[in-house]
Amino acid sequence: AQSVSQHNHHVILSEAASLELGCNYSYGGTVNLFWYVQYPGQHLQLLLKYFSGDPLVKGIKGFEAEFIKSKFSFNLRKPSVQWSDTAEYFCAVILPNTGNQFYFGTGTSLTVIP
Amino acid sequence: EAGVTQFPSHSVIEKGQTVTLRCDPISGHDNLYWYRRVMGKEIKFLLHFVKESKQDESGMPNNRFLAERTGGTYSTLKVQPAELEDSGVYFCASSRDRGTYNEQFFGPGTRLTVL
Numbered sequence: 001a002q003s004v005s006q007h008n009h010h011v012i013l014s015e016a017a018s019l020e021l022g023c024n025y026s027y028g029g030t031v032n033l034f035w036y037v038q039y040p041g042q043h044l045q046l047l048l049k050y051f052s053g054d055p056l057v058k059g060i061k062g063f064e065a066e067f068i069k070s071k072f073s074f075n076l077r078k079p080s081v082q083w084s085d086t087a088e089y090f091c092a093v094i095l096p097n098t099g100n101q102f103y104f105g106t107g108t109s110l111t112v113i114p
Numbered sequence: 115e116a117g118v119t120q121f122p123s124h125s126v127i128e129k130g131q132t133v134t135l136r137c138d139p140i141s142g143h144d145n146l147y148w149y150r151r152v153m154g155k156e157i158k159f160l161l162h163f164v165k166e167s168k169q170d171e172s173g174m175p176n177n178r179f180l181a182e183r184t185g186g187t188y189s190t191l192k193v194q195p196a197e198l199e200d201s202g203v204y205f206c207a208s209s210r211d212r213g214t215y216n217e218q219f220f221g222p223g224t225r226l227t228v229l
Contacts, residue, residue, distance in 0.1 A: 100215055102147075107157075
């Protein structure tokens with residue numbers, strides 16, 4: 001079945017540690033890729049997105065993600081996390097020729113310890 | 115500009131009862147989406163409105179779920195009768211024109227608990 005996989009369900013890091021959250025998708029062909037974040041008590045917010053072009057995408061708050069087509073991956077990274085990055089992170093795809101609805105992964109809960 | 119709002123924020127009902135969730139999209143956004151997250155699982159697409167028309171309802175679980183968007187403004191999602199497995203967080207999102215991608219803005223979600 002077509003799916004989006006996030007292999008890390010819970011991640012705990014100390015401040016200043018580097019972060020990488022995995023995301024793999026199983027759709028063939030062209031997809032649009034996204035990372036969303038939900039801070040405690042807040043709405044889902046767009047972190048970054050990839051449609052085409054440079055496979056290294058910069059997002060808000062120092063996040064970036066790299067699209068590797070051969071690996072069907074779109075991993076999220078941040079060189080140095082802060083306590084305020086504590087949140088749940090969702091990888092998502094949009095398939096071409098659809099109504100732009102998202103297909104989400106299961107989410108990764110990140111806790112950053114001061 | 116006001117964001118997407120959802121009401122109620124929480125709802126606790128008993129199995130067999132009816133619940134209606136409401137979503138108010140950002141003004142001027144023709145596209146309205148409903149999603150649901152069952153605990154521990156992914157956020158799943160339920161359906162998509164373009165203005166008042168259902169564009170895609172392939173994600174609706176069964177006929178106990180009824181979504182409407184009269185007048186192309188706010189939308190309601192009714193669950194009747196509710197079952198235990200309907201518990202979860204229901205998200206609404208809206209975006210502008212279809213065609214090329216327009217960012218979807220999400221509401222805070224309604225947490226539904228069916229006892």
